[in-house]
Amino acid sequence: MNRRLVLLIPLGLFAALAVLFWSSLATAPDGRDSARLGEAFPAFELPALADPARSLDRSLLTGRVTLVNVWASWCAACRVEMPQLAALAARGVRLVGVNYKDGRAAANAFLGEFGDPFEATIHDPSGKLGFELGVYGAPETFLVDAQGVIRYHHVGALDTEEALQVILARVKQWRSQP
Amino acid sequence: MNATTLLVRLIPEYGQFALILALLLALVQAGVPLAGAATSRPLWMAYARPMAAGQFAFVLVAFGCLTASFLFDDFSVAYVADNSNTRLPWYYKATAAWASHEGSMLLWSLILAGWGFAVSRLARGLPRVMLARVLGVMGLVGSGFLLFILLTSNPFERRLPAIPAEGADLNPLLQDVGLIVHPPLLYMGYVGFSVVFAFAIAALLEGRLDSAWTRWVRPWTHLAWAFLTLGIALGSWWAYYELGWGGWWFWDPVENASLLPWLAGTALIHSLAVTDKRGGFKSWTLLLAVATFSLSLLGTFLVRSGILGSVHAFATDPARGAFILALLGLTVGASLLLFALRAPRADFTGFDWLSRDALLLINNLLLVTMTVSVLLGTLYPLILEALGLGTVSVGAPYFNTVFVPLVALLCLFMGLGPLARWKRMPARELWRRLAGAGLLALALGAMLPLVYAGRWNLGVSLGLTLALWLMLSLARDLLGKLRRGATWRAGLSRLTPGYWGMWLAHLGLAVTIVGVTVVSNYSVERNVRLALGERVAVAGYGFTLEALDERHGANYVADRATLAVARDGRRLYTLHPEKRRYTARARPMTEVALRPGLLRDLYVALGEPLGRDAWSLRIQYKPMVRWLWLGALMMALGAALAVLDRRYRQDRHQRRHGVPAPGREDVRS
Numbered sequence: 073m074n075r076r077l078v079l080l081i082p083l084g085l086f087a088a089l090a091v092l093f094w095s096s097l098a099t100a101p102d103g104r105d106s107a108r109l110g111e112a113f114p115a116f117e118l119p120a121l122a123d124p125a126r127s128l129d130r131s132l133l134t135g136r137v138t139l140v141n142v143w144a145s146w147c148a149a150c151r152v153e154m155p156q157l158a159a160l161a162a163r164g165v166r167l168v169g170v171n172y173k174d175g176r177a178a179a180n181a182f183l184g185e186f187g188d189p190f191e192a193t194i195h196d197p198s199g200k201l202g203f204e205l206g207v208y209g210a211p212e213t214f215l216v217d218a219q220g221v222i223r224y225h226h227v228g229a230l231d232t233e234e235a236l237q238v239i240l241a242r243v244k245q246w247r248s249q250p
Numbered sequence: 251m252n253a254t255t256l257l258v259r260l261i262p263e264y265g266q267f268a269l270i271l272a273l274l275l276a277l278v279q280a281g282v283p284l285a286g287a288a289t290s291r292p293l294w295m296a297y298a299r300p301m302a303a304g305q306f307a308f309v310l311v312a313f314g315c316l317t318a319s320f321l322f323d324d325f326s327v328a329y330v331a332d333n334s335n336t337r338l339p340w341y342y343k344a345t346a347a348w349a350s351h352e353g354s355m356l357l358w359s360l361i362l363a364g365w366g367f368a369v370s371r372l373a374r375g376l377p378r379v380m381l382a383r384v385l386g387v388m389g390l391v392g393s394g395f396l397l398f399i400l401l402t403s404n405p406f407e408r409r410l411p412a413i414p415a416e417g418a419d420l421n422p423l424l425q426d427v428g429l430i431v432h433p434p435l436l437y438m439g440y441v442g443f444s445v446v447f448a449f450a451i452a453a454l455l456e457g458r459l460d461s462a463w464t465r466w467v468r469p470w471t472h473l474a475w476a477f478l479t480l481g482i483a484l485g486s487w488w489a490y491y492e493l494g495w496g497g498w499w500f501w502d503p504v505e506n507a508s509l510l511p512w513l514a515g516t517a518l519i520h521s522l523a524v525t526d527k528r529g530g531f532k533s534w535t536l537l538l539a540v541a542t543f544s545l546s547l548l549g550t551f552l553v554r555s556g557i558l559g560s561v562h563a564f565a566t567d568p569a570r571g572a573f574i575l576a577l578l579g580l581t582v583g584a585s586l587l588l589f590a591l592r593a594p595r596a597d598f599t600g601f602d603w604l605s606r607d608a609l610l611l612i613n614n615l616l617l618v619t620m621t622v623s624v625l626l627g628t629l630y631p632l633i634l635e636a637l638g639l640g641t642v643s644v645g646a647p648y649f650n651t652v653f654v655p656l657v658a659l660l661c662l663f664m665g666l667g668p669l670a671r672w673k674r675m676p677a678r679e680l681w682r683r684l685a686g687a688g689l690l691a692l693a694l695g696a697m698l699p700l701v702y703a704g705r706w707n708l709g710v711s712l713g714l715t716l717a718l719w720l721m722l723s724l725a726r727d728l729l730g731k732l733r734r735g736a737t738w739r740a741g742l743s744r745l746t747p748g749y750w751g752m753w754l755a756h757l758g759l760a761v762t763i764v765g766v767t768v769v770s771n772y773s774v775e776r777n778v779r780l781a782l783g784e785r786v787a788v789a790g791y792g793f794t795l796e797a798l799d800e801r802h803g804a805n806y807v808a809d810r811a812t813l814a815v816a817r818d819g820r821r822l823y824t825l826h827p828e829k830r831r832y833t834a835r836a837r838p839m840t841e842v843a844l845r846p847g848l849l850r851d852l853y854v855a856l857g858e859p860l861g862r863d864a865w866s867l868r869i870q871y872k873p874m875v876r877w878l879w880l881g882a883l884m885m886a887l888g889a890a891l892a893v894l895d896r897r898y899r900q901d902r903h904q905r906r907h908g909v910p911a912p913g914r915e916d917v918r919s
Contacts, residue, residue, distance in 0.1 A: 083590055
């Protein structure tokens with residue numbers, strides 16, 4: 073009898089997978105709130121992607137409302153959202169990239185291919201800054217206000233008009249805050 | 251309208267009818283022989299073979315009709331209008347049949363019916379009941395997919411009455427030889443595992459799994475695996491030169507979908523060897539056979555439902571996803587339930603912790619761990635999403651971290667496997683045979699980076715040591731075998747195709763590992779701005795931009811650059827990278843200029859124009875990248891060679907002559 077129960081394990085695992093697939097087909101992606109919301113952007117000191125000699129730190133993110141986008145060249149979803157990021161940059165939103173667990177050459181090639189909407193990109197090859205930010209994967213986007221405090225968080229690609237509108241509204245909201 | 255045009259206009263209807271007839275035949279092929287096998291009615295069982303032939307014939311007619319619709323530019327057919335164009339060259343028209351979802355599924359069904367037909371022709375020696383069950387199960391799977399096509403993805407759907415005057419053209423990414431051969435090979439592999447699956451279900455239904463069964467299943471498994479290997483390698487090669495990034499593996503969900511059945515299939519091949527030679531691992535073999543085909547179906551589901559984001563963007567349609575999921579649930583659920591109820595009793599055949607059996611067990615554990623970790627990585631975004639945690643991409647960092655150490659472990663044991671004996675292998679003898687190879691591999695592996703690049707490199711040393719370890723232990727094994735005969739020639743004549751197949755496939759993996767190691771560590775990539783007449787040096791080669799002009803192709807206009815490549819002041823090659831704009835879709839495409847070589851590839855892609863007479867260019871130096879695919883080719887050839895082994899044909903010989911074939915004794919049995 074015991075042995076038959078063991079033989080049922082594959083079926084059980086498969087049933088769990090099937091339920092997962094079923095729910096994935098049915099549900100739309102939803103946002104996840106970051107534990108970092110309302111906190112200061114973590115301190116960091118990392119090289120710039122474009123120029124390894126130039127060191128970037130938290131002062132990069134103060135003074136203006138900034139959208140910080142965590143991306144990588146290995147991430148397919150990041151490719152999808154590049155036009156949206158370019159559109160945001162064209163509308164005057166200040167963008168800073170965090171290149172997450174990526175090689176410099178691959179990342180620069182990615183920007184060469186898809187365009188570079190970022191004012192600066194922080195190179196985070198070990199994923200240390202990503203870890204501090206509580207990033208699960210790429211892409212994720214953080215809205216940082218002029219004081220350097222994280223105000224909004226979007227998980228996954230900004231691939232819908234709706235997501236774009238939400239971001240623009242938030243940028244406007246935090247720009248008008250003293 | 252004269253009679254001929256009318257006949258041509260009606261081609262899609264013939265296709266549609268043929269497809270419906272094929273479905274009916276498949277339903278009969280599924281129902282009657284299975285019922286006959288359950289109730290021991292020979293006449294019912296005899297339905298299996300003609301129905302398999304009929305189903306194949308009608309799916310072939312349907313497929314021919316779709317191809318003809320493409321060749322005749324029948325844009326009243328929505329699928330043709332979306333994927334073709336009058337100016338498309340004829341060979342791309344013919345192969346556009348499988349460029350998108352509907353046609354791909356039809357190709358899937360065609361290949362499935364083709365494998366069924368092949369089984370019905372080649373498996374004449376199979377017991378009648380077994381044949382009826384195998385073909386019955388294949389008929390069931392076939393009906394499911396034909397129903398799927400007819401209900402949700404009909405390639406013959408008309409766009410009436412507003413017939414477009416011109417088609418939207420084939421996706422430029424797919425206008426390439428790689429596309430012509432990649433999907434058919436991949437599907438041959440995916441679907442080929444349906445044969446093994448059907449055999450496994452038949453064995454479970456019959457409650458019998460003997461060595462005759464394994465001898466039937468092994469060649470089919472090898473063949474499907476060989477096709478899948480070729481398909482994956484071609485896909486990787488195609489991505490390398492067509493996507494323009496110079497990458498050869500992206501851990502993209504679609505790639506992973508093909509890797510999953512490949513890993514499980516590799517485990518199956520090795521588990522089957524134990525079942526065949528030692529009668530062990532029976533339930534495990536059956537489970538792997540079910541799992542391998544289930545993963546093929548899962549891959550189809552993941553790709554076709556579009557629930558995972560991917561560079562291979564396919565049309566997404568929830569109805570299709572739901573249908574394939576239902577199909578997957580029924581097929582896999584039912585077979586796993588059957589497995590739970592009918593799997594053979596404990597089949598532990600005693601063996602030592604150091605023996606070929608034990609090493610194959612380790613091989614299976616490692617391969618299954620790899621399969622599960624790739625599956626988890628692929629599904630992780632889905633799991634997060636289902637838990638309401640948002641969408642993310644899990645990329646190369648995860649897969650490389652998990653996969654590389656597992657491959658390293660696998661190679662370590664793989665070197666021992668062929669030299670170990672079944673049941674028991676004295677450690678001292680194994681040490682005596684392999685210590686030399688191991689030490690030599692370590693020493694060479696440590697030194698080679700220094701010789702090649704002038705610097706120590708731990709990663710490269712590790713990769714090369716493993717590859718050398720595999721190569722040297724294979725060489726040691728072969729030498730030992732040759733020495734065992736009275737003369738070399740006598741030793742050579744004792745070696746079977748099965749042995750050579752194993753040897754070649756294992757060597758292929760070593761060659762692939764060399765390629766992966768070197769290209770991952772010693773590639774040079776430069777993104778440069780070049781104006782006319784300017785020169786840049788990359789990895790010892792000088793690249794000079796000599797000319798920029800415009801070139802007109804059949805259905806595109808291209809900006810073309812001419813670069814001279816020189817080394818040590820001597821002009822070697824002229825390269826022509828292009829940036830094409832396909833007129834129908836107004837979509838730009840990078841056409842890479844490649845200079846392939848066994849030791850290095852030079853790879854130039856055009857980026858963006860930077861003002862007058864200047865372009866951004868990506869220049870790459872890719873050492874030994876060809877070894878990747880060369881190794882895969884050797885693996886596929888090895889598997890194909892093993893199919894020729896005489897032991898798989900003994901049953902036929904026995905039937906014809908009433909005595910067992912005199913066949914050569916297997917070297918180590």
